[in-house]
Amino acid sequence: MWTLLLVEDEPYVRETIKSTVDWASAGFRLVGEAEDGAEALELIGRLRPDLVICDIVMPVMDGIEVLEKAKAAYPESRFIMLTCMNEFEYARSALEHGASGYLLKLSLSPEALLGALSKAAKELERERLQREAAAAVYLQQHCDALWARRLHAGAAALPAMDAAAPADGEPPALSPFPYVSVLTAWTGTLMPAGKEAAALEEYFGGERPYVFEYERDGITTRFYWSRVRPPSRLRAPEEAEPAVWLPEAASGGWEEAWLQTLNGLDEAWYSGARGLLPPLPGRPSGGTGGQVAWEWERDLWKSVELRQRSTAGELLGRLWKAMEEGRWPSPAVKAFALQCDRTFAKMLGAAGGPAEELVTQRRHAGLQEALYRRLAAYEEASAESANLQTDHAELNKVIRHIHGHLHEDLNLTGLARFVNMDPHYFSKLFKKKTGENLISYVQRQRVEQAKKLLLETNMPVKEIGERLGFENENYFFRTFKRWTNETPGAFRKTHGGRTQA
Incomplete structure (x- = not known):
């Protein structure tokens, strides 16, 4: 819901405008009122409203001056000016200074006001999407740089930004928000963003915060930029997976705030703590x-x-x-x-x-x-490979190479070259010593490894085929079925393997 400030020096006119339409149905929430231009400018700086409906002729400071100063300091706020029939030159001047439109006070109807609000809402939404797209690029680049620096610096205090890090200034999308809240948890444990939206608006007192999510290496962080001071507490089940919540920081301090939530989650990584946890400052x-x-x-x-x-x-x-x-x-x-x-x-x-x-x-x-467990499995696989070896040292070298490089292109010419043999001679020797031709042997080993991955992991079938060197998914399916009489998916289901992610 968009926020709105009403500026009008005549109380009767102000009350009439307030009662003309259902603001909530129009998508707006009235957050403040002002009787003169100076008060209006102070409230704009403090409340950062999305829309200002402002009279032109007022005491102390007129609406044109309010518009000029507000646009210079807070360009994200839009203005609709209120004017009388004989003030057209003022209205024209307001449009030249960036107002979205103007309304005639003496003939103001619900239809006219709703039309102006609808136009303003569309403009606000379009600009919001543009600003947030720019902010997302800025934040993604800075988060990537900060992540890399922290990874190399350890848990000590965040080092100074180096020359390779992004140096662009803060994007306009973040400028209206004096506060940021940060929530960091293991990936997959936070409420889906779509379900979170309604709860967020209620939590932030009717405000819609700007939300940016960053996910890396199994950790997800959500940043909530808001115009209102957020509550200090966040409800969470006591036995939930760990989540670190920093309820309030100055918007310009979002990097240090994020670092502290990451430190808090790292502490849970070592201690096994669960539930909602406090952020921690950097430690040597x-x-x-x-x-x-x-x-x-x-x-x-x-x-x-x-x-x-x-x-x-x-x-x-x-x-x-x-x-x-x-x-x-x-x-x-x-x-x-x-x-x-x-x-x-x-x-x-x-x-x-x-x-x-x-x-x-x-x-x-x-x-x-x-x-x-991985080490034990690799040793067992290596032992199985050793049992399949022959009395020919060079062929044993090839067999070990095959088992360690099933993901690569293993062909007759390349393997023969690996042991400096003629391909024709190598092919005959391999079949004599192992009892099967090279292509059959490689396919069998790949299928055996595929069976293990199907049963012991939830890796997607397509990824298993790629990991084991099959040219494409269809070739993997045909080869696997030729050796097992089942497709990979059917094998996983029949033999009680893990469900594919």
Whole structure:
């Protein structure tokens, strides 16, 4: 609902205008009244109304001067001027200074007023969409830059903006809003934006805040810019997933406010706290020295290479403890886990699992457990691969390569070149030693991996096919059915796999 300020020095005329139409039905809410131009200008600065209906001839300051000064300081407010029959030159001057229109006081009818309000509402809506589109671009760029800086700086206070960060000034869409509220939670746990709209307007006292949502690495933040001071409390179920709420900050301090809500959610990442949580200021990072962490990481890769799973698990525990003590931002922990996962898969010659399982974790300890399960699965897959090997060293090298690169183009010419063999000779040798031709072997391994992903993940069928090197979805379906007599979707349903997201 748009906000409206009525400026008229004659009380009788003001009351008549107020009773002429149903303002709410027209989409407007009267937020203030003024008797002269000076009072009007003060209220415009304080209330930032969307529309001002303003008399032209008034004491202290006339309507034309109010219009000029307001347009210079608060260009987002629109004006409809009130005039008399013999004041046409004033009305013309008002239009030249940016008024949307004018109304004749002596012959003012409900139809004329509603028509002017409808026109103003359309103009306001068009301008709002344009301003918010520009604001979204500005905020997306700044959020991306701030996210990257925080990821590298850790949980310490936000570092100064570097030269590569966006430096554009605040967009006009944010200028009317002196306040910002910030809500940060795990992605998928907030009320859908469409259902939230009505509750928001009631929460902000009838105001419609400007809402911007930013989602990254399993975390969603909603910013609410408003013209009224928001209430300090927000109701939330005590046992809900964690959400960090900063009810009020100065609009210009939205970056620091966001940082504090991210810190609050990171604290829940480590502690397991639930429900509505307070924001936290930045704290210096602690934990072990970088050299010690590097040595543990080096030892981790060595233990994985030597198939020493228990040692690898112990080293993962040390690294996770160091990150907890240093209060690493949860996205930085997830980025490290993804790096570990890719390295594990490559070293063990296994097809990597979906990143989704790691990125969507909401607990520090839960991510460690998920990563360790991945390591165990890769080792088991590697052991299965070893059991399929032959008495020919070069062919065993090819087989290990196949199992670690199922997502790539695996063809006869390329694999023969991999071990410096003639393609024709390599083809005959491969079939002699394995009992099946190369294409059949590669297809079978891809189908076996596809079966595991169908049963153990909720990854979409199309993505599974792409991840395992099938050229397109139809080819994946035909190949899978040839080996199993079922389509991928039917296999997942028949054998109790996870439902596709």
